[in-house]
Amino acid sequence: MPTILITGSNGLVGRELIRAFDKLPQYTVIATSLSPDKIMQPDVAFHQLDVTNRKEVAELFGDLLPQVVIHSAAISAPDTCETDKALCNKVNIEGTKNVADACKAIGAKMLFISTDFVFDGDAGPYKEEDAPSPISYYGWSKLEGEKITQTLDNWSIVRTVLVYGDTVGLNRSNFVTWVKGALEKGEKIKVVNDQQRTPTYAPDLAYGIVKATEWLVAGKANEIWHISGPEPLISVYDMALQIAAYYNLDSTLIEPIASASLNQPAKRPPVTGFILSKAEKHLNYKPIEFINGLEKLAL
Numbered sequence: 441m442p443t444i445l446i447t448g449s450n451g452l453v454g455r456e457l458i459r460a461f462d463k464l465p466q467y468t469v470i471a472t473s474l475s476p477d478k479i480m481q482p483d484v485a486f487h488q489l490d491v492t493n494r495k496e497v498a499e500l501f502g503d504l505l506p507q508v509v510i511h512s513a514a515i516s517a518p519d520t521c522e523t524d525k526a527l528c529n530k531v532n533i534e535g536t537k538n539v540a541d542a543c544k545a546i547g548a549k550m551l552f553i554s555t556d557f558v559f560d561g562d563a564g565p566y567k568e569e570d571a572p573s574p575i576s577y578y579g580w581s582k583l584e585g586e587k588i589t590q591t592l593d594n595w596s597i598v599r600t601v602l603v604y605g606d607t608v609g610l611n612r613s614n615f616v617t618w619v620k621g622a623l624e625k626g627e628k629i630k631v632v633n634d635q636q637r638t639p640t641y642a643p644d645l646a647y648g649i650v651k652a653t654e655w656l657v658a659g660k661a662n663e664i665w666h667i668s669g670p671e672p673l674i675s676v677y678d679m680a681l682q683i684a685a686y687y688n689l690d691s692t693l694i695e696p697i698a699s700a701s702l703n704q705p706a707k708r709p710p711v712t713g714f715i716l717s718k719a720e721k722h723l724n725y726k727p728i729e730f731i732n733g734l735e736k737l738a739l
């Protein structure tokens with residue numbers, strides 16, 4: 441029975457992964473995160489782990505001997521990475537190196553979670569073979585993480601796009617909870633209409649990662665997978681309008697704006713989104729559309 445160790449289990453993606461793997465009797469699941477356990481999933485052992493602490497990572501992996509490590513922990517906020525490059529380097533690059541080296545030492549396979557921000561956004565939607573060209577420090581740090589991952593003998597990289605899902609009990613919000621919360625309070629919000637994405641329902645991403653893990657465990661070729669919501673591309677502003685319509689909230693509170701007028705520290709790639717044909721063909725990946733994700737979320 442393969443043991444799967446997941447880093448960043450208290451995060452939006454990490455928690456969804458714990459839930460998905462815990463349902464599968466063929467795996468033993470170990471959750472790890474920087475802060476104390478927020479998941480409290482029965483049957484899942486939790487260990488507090490700072491991936492920037494090289495010795496701690498090596499010792500924990502050496503004690504637990506997982507067959508697969510899914511590395512989800514990261515500084516995931518692009519603006520934090522842009523304004524605190526030292527922290528971004530430490531977690532997203534050195535932390536990934538610590539995880540990769542500890543995997544090598546025990547012969548574990550590694551699956552790294554990466555992002556559409558490795559692309560410049562000039563020519564989305566993207567397929568796996570397209571050349572990365574990040575325009576933000578976050579995107580660059582994640583691309584470095586991909587390169588580190590590819591130094592293992594057995595690796596997998598899953599890139600994803602704008603994930604939305606259940607954030608109850610977590611430290612963070614996501615786009616759906618932010619828009620819904622603001623409109624419910626009658627607050628005006630500004631939302632960019634020049635960024636297009638294929639937003640990803642968190643349980644769909646978890647399913648795609650489970651399938652990519654099966655591929656890795658089966659000893660098939662090392663692969664990059666694009667796992668996101670389906671095409672067509674949708675602008676972030678249109679996502680906000682769909683959220684307002686779905687929850688019967690006042691869409692006139694949403695002001696469309698251009699990205700440049702937001703003056704955010706990190707540049708965002710204008711048009712990303714993914715072409716999913718590889719994952720559809722090999723992983724039987726069939727994601728749901730944004731509107732169906734809202735229905736399933738039932739916030």
Ligand SMILES: NC(=O)c1ccc[n+]([C@@H]2O[C@H](COP(=O)([O-])OP(=O)(O)OC[C@H]3O[C@@H](n4cnc5c(N)ncnc54)[C@H](OP(=O)(O)O)[C@@H]3O)[C@@H](O)[C@H]2O)c1
Nearest residue numbers: 448450451452453473474475490491513514516555602603
């Ligand atoms: N969310 C998206 O839209 C999106 C899109 C593309 C790619 N991704 C990628 O998906 C992965 C997961 O993202 P997410 O949305 O789940 O992010 P998140 O909610 O911000 O969670 C990140 C997790 O990383 C953990 N972490 C931070 N520093 C750490 C450290 N030094 N040691 C160990 N753990 C640490 C945090 O732990 P604690 O909470 O315990 O402090 C947190 O739970 C990331 O690699 C991100 O780049 C996310």
